[in-house]
Amino acid sequence: MSDNTMSRRLLLQAGAAATVSTMMTAQPAGAAPKKCATVNGLPVPRAWRAVPFSLDEVDLAPSVFTEKRDRMLAYARAYPADRVLSNFRAAAGLDTLGAAPPGGWDDATGNLRGHYSGHFLSMLAQAWAGTGEKVFKDRLDQIVTGLKQCQDAWTAQVGRPGTPPPPATWADGGLELSGDGQYVGLPDATIDGLTQATVVIRLRIDELRTWSRAFDFGVGPAVNMFLTIHDGTGPRFGITTSGSGGEQRIAATTPLPVGAWVTLAVTLDGRVGTLYVDGVAAGTNPAMTLTPADLGAPKNNWIGRSQYGDAGLKAVVGGFHLFDRALTAGELATATGNLAWYRFDETAGTTVADSSGRGWDAAVVTGTGGPPGPSHAGFLAAYPETQFIQLEQYVTYPAIWAPYYTCHKIMRGLLDAHTLGGNTTALTVARGMGEWVHSRLSRLPREQLDRMWSLYIAGEYGGMNEVMADLAALTGDRTFLTTAAYFDNTRLLADCAAGTDTLDGRHANQHIPQFLGYLRMFEQGAGPDYRAAAASFYDMVVPHRTYVHGGTGQGEVFRKRDVIAGSIVTSTNAETCAAYNMLKVARNLFALNPDARFFDYYERTLVNQILGSRRDADSTTDPLVTYMLPVGPGVRRGYGNIGTCCGGTGLENHTKYQDAVWFRSPGGDTLWVNLYIASTLRWAERGVTVTLAGDYPRSPAATLTVTGRGRFDLRLRVPAWARQDFTIKVNGRTTGVRVGDDGYAGIRRDWRTGDRVEVSFPFRLHVEQTIDDPSLQALLYGPLTLVAKSTASDHLRVAVDPTTAAPGPRPLTFTLGDVLFEPLLLGDDAGYHAYFRRT
Known part of the structure; x- marks a missing residue:
C-alpha cells in the first residue's frame, strides 16, 4: 500500500511505530525494547498528568470553529x-x-x-x-x-568557497546605493502608531529608475506607504492597506533632476497630505484618511528598496528625518527628526547612526555577494x-x-x-x-x-x-x-x-x-x-x-x-x-x-x-x-x-481547533472536557466514543453522549465566568455541581452506551476593569468579548451600567444607547472599541 492511498489513521499509526522503532534502536545494548504511548506521533512524557488526544482522534462537528477552519x-x-x-x-x-x-x-x-x-x-x-x-x-x-x-x-x-558581498560605499556626502540589492533597513517599530508624520529624505539621484523607492514602509504590496522617485511622470507618494486599488496618493508632475541634490518631504496630518520638492509643495491630497498607524507594525522599513520588488534605488542618500507630526513648509529646511535622524556622514561600515537621541540606528544591506557552500551536511534553508x-x-x-x-x-x-x-x-x-x-x-x-x-x-x-x-x-x-x-x-x-x-x-x-x-x-x-x-x-x-x-x-x-x-x-x-x-x-x-x-x-x-x-x-x-x-x-x-x-x-x-478539547489521564481513568467545542472523541484505548453536541460559543449549553462501556471520572471545566450558574444533568436528572480545587466538576461512574450528560453554562453580561485604571472597562457576554462598533478615535463614554445593555438586532449583540456591541469573533474590518470609559 502506498503512502498516498493509506488512511490517515494507518499513516499516523505507521509514523508512531517508526518513532517507537527508532527509539528502540537507540536503547543501551542489552536493554529490553520499551514501547511508549504517543500523541500526534510524539512520545508522551512521563511528567504529564493529563494527556491530549491526537488530532485524528477528534472530529469537529459544525460550529463557528469549522466555519473558520x-x-x-x-x-x-x-x-x-x-x-x-x-x-x-x-x-x-x-x-x-x-x-x-x-x-x-x-x-x-x-x-x-x-x-x-x-x-x-x-x-x-x-x-x-x-x-x-x-x-x-x-x-x-x-x-x-x-x-x-x-x-x-x-x-x-x-565546503564550496564564496565571495564576500560588496562593501558599503560612502562618498560625496552620503551613502552611495548601487541599485543592485543594496538598501538601508530602519529599525522595527519605526513608524508604529503614528497618526501624523513627516518624512524628509535628501538624495542625489544617479539614475531615474521608474518605481524605484526613496523609502518604503510596509508588510508587502498590499499594506505599505512609499515614495517613488518616478512613476513615469514624477515622484509619487502612496499609502494603502488594501493593495494598489486602495492607494491614497500624492503625485507631482515634474521629473526629479538626475545628478543634483534634491530634498523630498511628505507631511501627513490625518486629513491632508503634501509632497514637497526642495521645500516647495509639488502635490497635495486633502482627502487622506490613512496614516502610518493603519499599517499595523510593519517590519519592512526601507530606504532604497520596494515592497513590490521594483528596481533598486541608484542614488546617494545624504540625510533622512522622521517626525511624529506634520511640519510646515517653513520648518522643513531646518528641523531635525525627533523619531529618527540619519546624517549619513559615516565613512565606512554598515551602521547608520541615529542622531535623534533615541539610538535607533539603521543598517546598510550591501547585497548577498557569492555565498559559500554549507559548513556541514544537512543544511537546508x-x-x-x-x-x-x-x-x-x-x-x-x-x-x-x-x-x-x-x-x-x-x-x-x-x-x-x-x-x-x-x-x-x-x-x-x-x-x-x-x-x-x-x-x-x-x-x-x-x-x-x-x-x-x-x-x-x-x-x-x-x-x-x-x-x-x-x-x-x-x-x-x-x-x-x-x-x-x-x-x-x-x-x-x-x-x-x-x-x-x-x-x-x-x-x-x-x-x-x-x-x-x-x-x-x-x-x-x-x-x-x-x-x-x-x-x-x-x-x-x-x-x-x-x-x-x-x-x-x-x-x-x-x-x-x-x-x-x-x-x-x-x-x-x-x-x-x-x-x-x-x-x-x-x-x-x-x-x-x-x-x-x-x-x-x-x-x-x-x-x-x-x-x-x-x-x-x-x-x-x-x-x-x-x-x-x-x-x-x-x-x-x-x-x-x-x-x-x-x-x-x-x-x-x-x-x-480540536487539539485541546479533550485530555485523559495517563492511566485512562479520567477524561477532561476543557472546551465545549462540538466534536466527537474516539477513545480507542477504552473502547469509548464521546460525542459533544452544541453550538458553543454561540450557545450556552452542551450535551455529551457516550457510546461504549467503562468506568472513568468525567471532569467538566467550570468556567470562571459561569461558576454560579453551571448545572449538570446526567440522563435527565440534575446532579449537584461540586467544583474541585482544580476548577473542574467530576462525575465518576460506570458509563454505558446512551448515557447523556447535559451541561448548562448561561451567559451573562459582565464587565472587566483594566488593572491600572478601573474606569476603563470591557464588556463580555459569557466568554465572548463584546466590542463597540465605532470609529471614534477617543474612548467611548458610558454612563449607565453596561450590564443592562438591551438585546441587539442579531443574536449575541447588544445596544447601549445608539452604540452596537458585537462579539469580537465576527471577522469584519469595521472600526471598534474593545474598551470604554465608565463615567
Whole structure:
C-alpha cells in the first residue's frame, strides 16, 4: 500500500511505530525494547498528568470553529506546492519550475524567506490529520520530496568557497546605493502608531529608475506607504492597506533632476497630505484618511528598496528625518527628526547612526555577494548560510533577520509532516538540519551564544529548543537535547526561574516560544528549573499583561507589569503570533498540572483573538488573517498577511481547533472536557466514543453522549465566568455541581452506551476593569468579548451600567444607547472599541 492511498489513521499509526522503532534502536545494548504511548506521533512524557488526544482522534462537528477552519482549508487546497518550494529551489540552484515565491516577507530576496513554507507544511499536516482529505497528504508529500532534493543539492556544495558581498560605499556626502540589492533597513517599530508624520529624505539621484523607492514602509504590496522617485511622470507618494486599488496618493508632475541634490518631504496630518520638492509643495491630497498607524507594525522599513520588488534605488542618500507630526513648509529646511535622524556622514561600515537621541540606528544591506557552500551536511534553508555566519559576528537586524527563527519553522513543519502526516523522509531531513545546527553551535562559547540570543530580532530563534527536544524524543539521540540547551536565554531563564519579572521592554514573540521549548526540555529530563521558569513566565503574562481578548504586547513588546490601560492607546496591540504561542504554553502547563485556570485563559484567547483573527470571507489566494488584533479606540483589523509571521501562524491556528478539547489521564481513568467545542472523541484505548453536541460559543449549553462501556471520572471545566450558574444533568436528572480545587466538576461512574450528560453554562453580561485604571472597562457576554462598533478615535463614554445593555438586532449583540456591541469573533474590518470609559 502506498503512502498516498493509506488512511490517515494507518499513516499516523505507521509514523508512531517508526518513532517507537527508532527509539528502540537507540536503547543501551542489552536493554529490553520499551514501547511508549504517543500523541500526534510524539512520545508522551512521563511528567504529564493529563494527556491530549491526537488530532485524528477528534472530529469537529459544525460550529463557528469549522466555519473558520473550512475557509482556511480552501486556501490550503488551492495553494500550489511549487510556490512553497520556489525560494528553496532557487537558493539551492535548482529549477523553480516557473513558480513565484509566496511573497511578503517570504519574497525572492527577503531575509525571512522560507519561514512561511514551514508553517504551510504544519497546516497541511494538521489538515490531513484532522480531515483525512487526500489532497493535503499529496501536497505534503510533494513539498517534503522537494525539500529533500534541495537539502541534497546543498550537501553536494559543502565546503564550496564564496565571495564576500560588496562593501558599503560612502562618498560625496552620503551613502552611495548601487541599485543592485543594496538598501538601508530602519529599525522595527519605526513608524508604529503614528497618526501624523513627516518624512524628509535628501538624495542625489544617479539614475531615474521608474518605481524605484526613496523609502518604503510596509508588510508587502498590499499594506505599505512609499515614495517613488518616478512613476513615469514624477515622484509619487502612496499609502494603502488594501493593495494598489486602495492607494491614497500624492503625485507631482515634474521629473526629479538626475545628478543634483534634491530634498523630498511628505507631511501627513490625518486629513491632508503634501509632497514637497526642495521645500516647495509639488502635490497635495486633502482627502487622506490613512496614516502610518493603519499599517499595523510593519517590519519592512526601507530606504532604497520596494515592497513590490521594483528596481533598486541608484542614488546617494545624504540625510533622512522622521517626525511624529506634520511640519510646515517653513520648518522643513531646518528641523531635525525627533523619531529618527540619519546624517549619513559615516565613512565606512554598515551602521547608520541615529542622531535623534533615541539610538535607533539603521543598517546598510550591501547585497548577498557569492555565498559559500554549507559548513556541514544537512543544511537546508531558502537562502545561503550567510545569515547564520553574520549572526555569529553580531550583525544586527534588519541587515539579517532571525535566521534560527526561520530554521525552526522549517524544522517544525518537517516534524509535523512526519508525526502527523506519516512521512518518514521528513524526519530524515529534519534530523540532518538538527545535525547541521549542532555542528555550528557546539563550537561556540556560552558567552557568544548569550550575546547572539540577546540581539533584538536578529537573535530571535522561535522554538529551536522545542524542536531539538522533540528531535531527541523522536530519535532517542540525546545529542539533540544538548543542542537544545545551546538556545538557553540564560539571563531571562534565570530571572524567571527565580520569579523575578524582567519582561518589560522585551519583544513578546521573540521570547514566548522559548518557554515552550524549556517545558519540552524539562520533559526530556533537562532539569526542574526549566519548568519553574516557564510556569513563572506564564504567571507574569496572565493576567498581568493580558488584554480582555487574551492577547498581549504593545508594538510587539511586553510592557510594564499591570499596565493595561496605559498600553492600549495605539493600534499596534496583541500580535497574533504571541497569542498562538501563549496558547501552546498554557496547553503544555495544563498537561503537567491540570488546572482550569490554564483553560480559562485558553478559552478567552481562542474564542476571541484567534476566532476574530480570521476574516469571515472566502479566499483561495489569501489566508485573510490578522497580524495584530488591536484593542485601542476606533481600531480596525487588517487581514491578509501572506508571508508574514502571523500569516504563518494563522495557517495553523485555524486547522487544529480540536487539539485541546479533550485530555485523559495517563492511566485512562479520567477524561477532561476543557472546551465545549462540538466534536466527537474516539477513545480507542477504552473502547469509548464521546460525542459533544452544541453550538458553543454561540450557545450556552452542551450535551455529551457516550457510546461504549467503562468506568472513568468525567471532569467538566467550570468556567470562571459561569461558576454560579453551571448545572449538570446526567440522563435527565440534575446532579449537584461540586467544583474541585482544580476548577473542574467530576462525575465518576460506570458509563454505558446512551448515557447523556447535559451541561448548562448561561451567559451573562459582565464587565472587566483594566488593572491600572478601573474606569476603563470591557464588556463580555459569557466568554465572548463584546466590542463597540465605532470609529471614534477617543474612548467611548458610558454612563449607565453596561450590564443592562438591551438585546441587539442579531443574536449575541447588544445596544447601549445608539452604540452596537458585537462579539469580537465576527471577522469584519469595521472600526471598534474593545474598551470604554465608565463615567
